[in-house]
Amino acid sequence: MIKTLAKNIGEYKKDALLTPFFVTLEVILDIIIPVLMAMIIDQGISAKNQSSIVSIGIALIVCALFALLFGMLSGRYGAIASAGFAKNLRKKMFGNIQEFSFSNIDRFSTSSLVTRLTTDVSNVQNSFQMIIRILVRSPLMFIFSLFMAFQLNRELAMIFLYAIPFLAIGLGLIVKFAHPTFEKVFKIYDRLNQVVQENLQGIRVVKSYVREEHEVTKFKTVSQLIYKTFSKAERIVAFNGPLMQFTMYTCMLLISWIGAQLIVGSTMTTGELMSMFMYVMQILNSLNMMSMVFVMLIISRPSAERIVAVINEESDLTNPSKPMTEIRDGSVEFKDVNFSYSDNEDKLVLTKSSFRIESGQTVGVIGGTGSGKTTLVQLIPRLYDVTSGSVQVGGLDVRNYDIAALRDAVAMVLQNNVLFSGTIKENLRWGNPEATDQELYEACRLAQADEFITKLPNGYDTYIEQGGTNVSGGQKQRLTIARALLKHPKILILDDSTSAVDTKTDALIQQAFLETIPNTTKFIIAQRVSSIEKADQIIVMENGEINGIGTHEELLSSNKIYQEVNQSQVKGFGEANE
Numbered sequence: 197m198i199k200t201l202a203k204n205i206g207e208y209k210k211d212a213l214l215t216p217f218f219v220t221l222e223v224i225l226d227i228i229i230p231v232l233m234a235m236i237i238d239q240g241i242s243a244k245n246q247s248s249i250v251s252i253g254i255a256l257i258v259c260a261l262f263a264l265l266f267g268m269l270s271g272r273y274g275a276i277a278s279a280g281f282a283k284n285l286r287k288k289m290f291g292n293i294q295e296f297s298f299s300n301i302d303r304f305s306t307s308s309l310v311t312r313l314t315t316d317v318s319n320v321q322n323s324f325q326m327i328i329r330i331l332v333r334s335p336l337m338f339i340f341s342l343f344m345a346f347q348l349n350r351e352l353a354m355i356f357l358y359a360i361p362f363l364a365i366g367l368g369l370i371v372k373f374a375h376p377t378f379e380k381v382f383k384i385y386d387r388l389n390q391v392v393q394e395n396l397q398g399i400r401v402v403k404s405y406v407r408e409e410h411e412v413t414k415f416k417t418v419s420q421l422i423y424k425t426f427s428k429a430e431r432i433v434a435f436n437g438p439l440m441q442f443t444m445y446t447c448m449l450l451i452s453w454i455g456a457q458l459i460v461g462s463t464m465t466t467g468e469l470m471s472m473f474m475y476v477m478q479i480l481n482s483l484n485m486m487s488m489v490f491v492m493l494i495i496s497r498p499s500a501e502r503i504v505a506v507i508n509e510e511s512d513l514t515n516p517s518k519p520m521t522e523i524r525d526g527s528v529e530f531k532d533v534n535f536s537y538s539d540n541e542d543k544l545v546l547t548k549s550s551f552r553i554e555s556g557q558t559v560g561v562i563g564g565t566g567s568g569k570t571t572l573v574q575l576i577p578r579l580y581d582v583t584s585g586s587v588q589v590g591g592l593d594v595r596n597y598d599i600a601a602l603r604d605a606v607a608m609v610l611q612n613n614v615l616f617s618g619t620i621k622e623n624l625r626w627g628n629p630e631a632t633d634q635e636l637y638e639a640c641r642l643a644q645a646d647e648f649i650t651k652l653p654n655g656y657d658t659y660i661e662q663g664g665t666n667v668s669g670g671q672k673q674r675l676t677i678a679r680a681l682l683k684h685p686k687i688l689i690l691d692d693s694t695s696a697v698d699t700k701t702d703a704l705i706q707q708a709f710l711e712t713i714p715n716t717t718k719f720i721i722a723q724r725v726s727s728i729e730k731a732d733q734i735i736v737m738e739n740g741e742i743n744g745i746g747t748h749e750e751l752l753s754s755n756k757i758y759q760e761v762n763q764s765q766v767k768g769f770g771e772a773n774e
């Protein structure tokens with residue numbers, strides 16, 4: 197874990213090293229100061245030597261000023277190093293997430309990834325800063341002060357050595373009990389993020405179903421759970437304070453008691469006892485600081501583990517060693533494909549699916565909800581890998597292609613496709629950043645989007661709000677189809693992408709496809725028979741199996757499910773027109 201994290205310090209290594217360097221200089225000066233103080237008292241004040249007071253006094257001021265300067269410099273470099281480290285961690289995680297397959301993302305969940313990128317990184321950032329500053333300063337201070345204390349008086353200094361094992365046991369117990377509780381807290385943070393994300397994304401549905409109160413209760417429950425678990429963890433950690441105080445005061449009492457006897461017995465000077473007290477304060481202070489950093493480390497260890505899990509997660513989908521980048525044509529063949537979303541092969545979502553589509557054909561896919569239509573087409577651009585069997589594109593297994601090249605050749609308009617905040621033109625150019633304005637207009641004409649766009653006050657420069665909330669469902673679908681067309685794909689997959697478009701426009705889109713992109717293989721998942729009846733082949737899905745393949749006419753005469761679907765839609769249409 198430490199190795200993975202350390203690699204991400206990257207270009208901030210210099211700042212991360214300068215911080216402890218300046219901390220060390222500051223500590224050295226802090227150690228010298230009590231020596232000078234003792235000298236002022238013993239050689240200056242007690243000996244009534246004015247010139248000693250002045251010269252040692254000046255040395256004292258210089259030391260204090262330099263200690264201040266080094267303290268400031270260590271603070272500055274520490275802040276740069278820790279903020280830079282956090283930036284690198286976020287960058288690394290985000291970059292790796294972009295490589296994730298859908299199944300990797302399913303495994304982590306989006307809300308958990310958000311917590312990891314935000315809260316967890318902030319925790320690790322704070323701890324890192326504490327490590328390079330306080331965790332360097334405190335042990336150094338502790339060792340130097342203890343050394344000096346031993347030089348002054350062995351007997352008094354021994355008191356600390358007895359205190360250390362006592363403290364170590366106490367802190368060990370705190371870590372043992374607090375760590376699992378903090379782990380729990382971060383898992384609940386994931387849930388909180390999920391509740392907030394879901395609520396904000398679906399705020400329209402929440403409002404239209406008047407579910408605000410239900411949502412508030414849901415939020416309150418999770419936030420109450422965070423409060424409870426966090427306070428439980430903090431209660432355990434809070435033992436740290438009394439433990440430290442108890443040790444500190446016991447040490448002080450013993451030192452005062454024994455120190456006073458030593459002065460009375462004339463084995464120690466007043467100046468020596470005074471600098472002894474300063475070292476005592478520094479030792480106790482450094483122990484206190486170390487225990488505070490310790491607490492911070494307890495809190496951030498689960499965070500660090502969660503970050504490392506994202507950084508080390510390897511995508512389930514990887515490029516082959518010698519990937520093919522040329523996709524010959526848009527032919528598609530499924531050979532005995534079995535597919536399961538989990539590792540459990542008993543839970544197959546697709547079973548023994550086989551079919552062949554020639555390049556340029558139009559394929560309709562129809563079937564009940566959950567019958568496996570989306571799953572089937574997602575295997576073509578290799579959004580998931582088959583569990584067994586093979587999916588071939590252009591005569592070659594999809595696993596032999598360079599993933600980016602394959603996905604460039606296969607454009608997929610998903611069921612819930614997303615538009616991003618930006619102008620219509622910017623959104624369309626996601627499909628092809630080099631596309632000329634003319635190409636944009638052409639793609640939009642094909643997708644029947646041109647007409648409504650030109651009617652907008654700013655036309656193609658109209659700003660689309662986040663998530664495409666300022667365009668209608670049907671308009672959004674047409675824009676996402678145009679965006680896919682701009683890729684000039686060899687295979688175009690529309691997953692129920694015209695469901696919000698009226699039948700007439702839908703027919704116009706189908707017609708435009710036939711006339712304008714005849715060489716592109718088109719997969720059209722649809723609920724309406726009218727959307728696919730002209731297809732060269734129609735695949736009927738039922739419970740994860742291919743129930744029938746054929747043209748509209750062939751299926752009408754041979755496939756029971758297709759007959760029923762067609763019948764119900766013709767009847768429904770007839771009744772609607774009565």
Ligand SMILES: Nc1ncnc2c1ncn2[C@@H]1O[C@H](COP(=O)(O)OP(=O)(O)OP(=O)(O)O)[C@@H](O)[C@H]1O
Pocket residue numbers: 302537545563564565566567568569570571572611
């Ligand atoms: N990411 C996923 N993880 C686990 N199971 C999934 C996932 N996506 C879909 N499924 C399951 O796979 C089955 C097939 O789903 P799929 O989305 O392919 O059906 P569909 O025919 O496209 O349905 P619809 O018409 O409602 O979109 C369903 O039982 C669904 O619950």
